[in-house]
Amino acid sequence: MLFHSSHALRCLSRSQTRLGLSTGSRRCLATPATKFFTETEKENAKILEAASTKVDLFNAAQQPKDDLTVDESIQRAKVQKDIGPLADVYTTYSKTRKTLREMFEMEVDELNEQLDSAIGQLPNLLLPPSETGPLPVMMSINAGVGGSEAGLFAEEMARMYTRFAEKHGWKIEVLSKTEGPNGRGVREMTMKMEPAPYSEGEVYGLLRWERGVHRVQRVPQTETQGRVHTSTITIVVMPIYPDAPEAPLVDPKDVKSEVMRSRGAGGQHVNKTESAVRLTHLPTGISVSMQDSRSQHQNRAWAWDVLRARLSERKHQEEIEAKRANRRSQVKGADRGDKIRTYNFPQDRLSDHRIALNITGLRDIMDSDGLENVIAALRTDFNARRLEAILAGDEDFDE
Structure with missing residues (x-):
């Protein structure tokens, strides 16, 4: 009016x-x-x-x-x-x-x-256009405390993110996967996700909120007395930065390469060929091993992908920390944390502790459809804080 x-x-x-x-x-x-x-x-x-x-x-x-x-x-x-x-x-x-x-x-x-x-x-x-949003990512899902239940939850989360990526038309490549005891669940899984050729998509822009410790509360199938167990998994999301010709991310001369025989549960190909590869970045001590493929060439390519992602994330974190030193009082809300989210199955509720978000409908979320609403809420909070900083005359932050 x-x-x-x-x-x-x-x-x-x-x-x-x-x-x-x-x-x-x-x-x-x-x-x-x-x-x-x-x-x-x-x-x-x-x-x-x-x-x-x-x-x-x-x-x-x-x-x-x-x-x-x-x-x-x-x-x-x-x-x-x-x-x-x-x-x-x-x-x-x-x-x-x-x-x-x-x-x-x-x-x-x-x-x-x-x-x-x-x-x-x-x-x-x-808000300035995000420079990191369109980047592809390396996602690592690791079972934490909780034994086999943590491994089962890690497997379900990997399935959720895979479906989420497929719905967005992203290219998905599983670089490594270690199953839990007796083939149940996942101890560790590393995936590379990137936009499909000739398409646009905010891969890191959407998945950046998923890094941290995820906690699940539910009654395991093996629990006979109906007691609720708590388990955790850790998710790492690393943006993959392109190498700049004038300042390459890693000099091959700084990387020690080793080949060895694969180690595993057995089989005719295990320990017969030196197909496993380990790369060590000497200046930082970062080491990456890959043995999932029977091809040494493929393992080497995957190891380089993971090493570049870890080095780019290290560099990015150093830049972020330098910026944070100037705005400590403003860093709150949806930044990195420890236990970022709880999935409470008895109450059918997801709680994101960074923005005090509570949503019901865990089945829809685990099927990846409801995950869109969670990410949208986190993005809204993040952009509101960015806008607040800009209007106050402070430096923008795009992490």
């Missing part, structure tokens, strides 16, 4: 020379002649200010300027690409506001809906 205000929104004074841009303008979201604002505009004044500032940069980047350096040209192109969607929506907002000002008595309800819709899209568009 529109209301009449005796005070116009405060004027914005800006002058940007960065990236070869110079706006040097004073702008107001309203003038004395336009004292009508919607409740949505009043509630989102900071977001409108932030959007207006970025649109100024976008508009300035559109203006011709002689004698630009190569770096300035590249930065201008980046500004146009990153802020373009925001500028489009803000233009819709501005045009709608102008029309609303002129015609609000005739079409106020319809125009208010358009105005609110445009403003509602601004928060997400203010």
Whole structure:
């Protein structure tokens, strides 16, 4: 609903020379002649200010300027690409506001809906595009405390993530798998997931929330007295960063390669050929062994995949910790934790302890359909904290 205000929104004074841009303008979201604002505009004044500032940069980047350096040209192109969607929506907002000002008595309800819709899209568009979201991942699922029940739960979780990946059309490759005693359950399983060729998909952007300790509470099939047992599994999700030609992630000269005979439960191929491979990154001491394939070549390729993922995750963590040092007071909510989630089967409830989320319907979640809702809630919380940091003038964090 529109209301009449005796005070116009405060004027914005800006002058940007960065990236070869110079706006040097004073702008107001309203003038004395336009004292009508919607409740949505009043509630989102900071977001409108932030959007207006970025649109100024976008508009300035559109203006011709002689004698630009190569770096300035590249930065201008980046500004146009990153802020373009925001500028489009803000233009819709501005045009709608102008029309609303002129015609609000005739079409106020319809125009208010358009105005609110445009403003509602601004928060997400203010967030810089995620650089890590589209990356493929290496996921490792490991049974923790709880004996065979932990192994059975690890197997169920691996099945859930596999179904989730299949529904998103991702490519899945199982790199290693160690079964539990008597072939029941899974002690350890490592998978590589990536978008299918010629397609887009936020693999790490969706699975990043799954890393940590998952706890299950239920009555095992072997429990005769109906007692609830608690077991845990640990899930590691590592984004796979591409090697930069100017700064390769790993120098092959720093990696010690060893071949050995496979070790296993037996069989005609075990201990007869040296097909197992172990790679050790000497500067960090990180070691990876792979023996699931009968082919030494395949084991070597998989070992390199895992080693690169672990090294890239190490590098990424170092960068994150450097950023966290500047924003310790703001790190809360859906960051990495210890026991991040509990699956309580007797109560048919999933609890995510990072955002105090409680959802019923475990069967739907374990079939992977309900997992979408859990991830959506975590992403909403994360983006809200990112937006809060940006509006406060702090550095954005995209982990």
